[in-house]
Amino acid sequence: MSPILGLIQTLIIMGLVFILAYKYVDIQTKNTHFECPHCRSSFKLPKSSFALALKKNPYERMVTCPVCGYKGWMQIIKDEK
Numbered sequence: 001m002s003p004i005l006g007l008i009q010t011l012i013i014m015g016l017v018f019i020l021a022y023k024y025v026d027i028q029t030k031n032t033h034f035e036c037p038h039c040r041s042s043f044k045l046p047k048s049s050f051a052l053a054l055k056k057n058p059y060e061r062m063v064t065c066p067v068c069g070y071k072g073w074m075q076i077i078k079d080e081k
């Protein structure tokens with residue numbers, strides 16, 4: 001395989017991974033919310049913050065509450081439909 005084809009293949013794979021990651025974050029932010037353990041308010045994260053939030057496991061993120069400013073691990077809660 002020529003080096004250029006290899007490069008294009010790498011770019012395509014990276015693009016696909018990026019699109020999948022974006023879709024995942026998009027679905028997660030649309031269908032989930034967080035509940036602040038400090039003030040009990042529930043809120044949604046913007047996509048960018050969700051993507052960049054530290055994670056300990058698939059269910060928890062290091063999040064700052066937009067209401068009271070509390071920062072800590074919060075569980076990702078599915079929206080009720």
Ligand SMILES: [Zn+2]
Pocket residue numbers: 036037038039040041065066067068069070
């Ligand atoms: Zn709070």
